[in-house]
Amino acid sequence: MHEKNFRRCVACRQSKHQNEMLRLARVGETYMFDYDNRLGGRGAYVCKSEDCIKLTIKKKQFNRAFKSNVPNEIYERLQEYAQNNKLSGVCEEIK
Ligand SMILES: [Zn+2]
Numbered sequence: 001m002h003e004k005n006f007r008r009c010v011a012c013r014q015s016k017h018q019n020e021m022l023r024l025a026r027v028g029e030t031y032m033f034d035y036d037n038r039l040g041g042r043g044a045y046v047c048k049s050e051d052c053i054k055l056t057i058k059k060k061q062f063n064r065a066f067k068s069n070v071p072n073e074i075y076e077r078l079q080e081y082a083q084n085n086k087l088s089g090v091c092e093e094i095k
Helices: 050-059 061-066 072-084
Strands: 006-008 015-017 021-027 030-034 042-047
Touching (some): 021 061, 021 072, 042 050, 042 061, 050 061
Antiparallel strands (some): 006 015, 021 030, 021 042
16 A cells, blocks of 8 residues: 555554544654644554554554654553544454
8 A cells, every 4th residue: 555645553554544543743852643644753653443542552552663762641642532532442444
């Protein structure tokens, strides 16, 4: 899959359209969620699904994606995001 705007999830490794994913950006030494895909810098993506977010938190997949220590606060915020948005548990295959 080489289409523009498709990104690979750090948890399930599927490629999906970036609208279905949440981006974590690193700008300088700061990590922040890029809810509107507006920030530059390096980015890593996770599906907006409870499964993928749980796995990302459990295995600290963002640390691997960025090859550095992502602050725990980021993982806490990710958990809040999943709760606040009442995401479904299923990570759906793309059609
Ligand atoms: Zn995923």
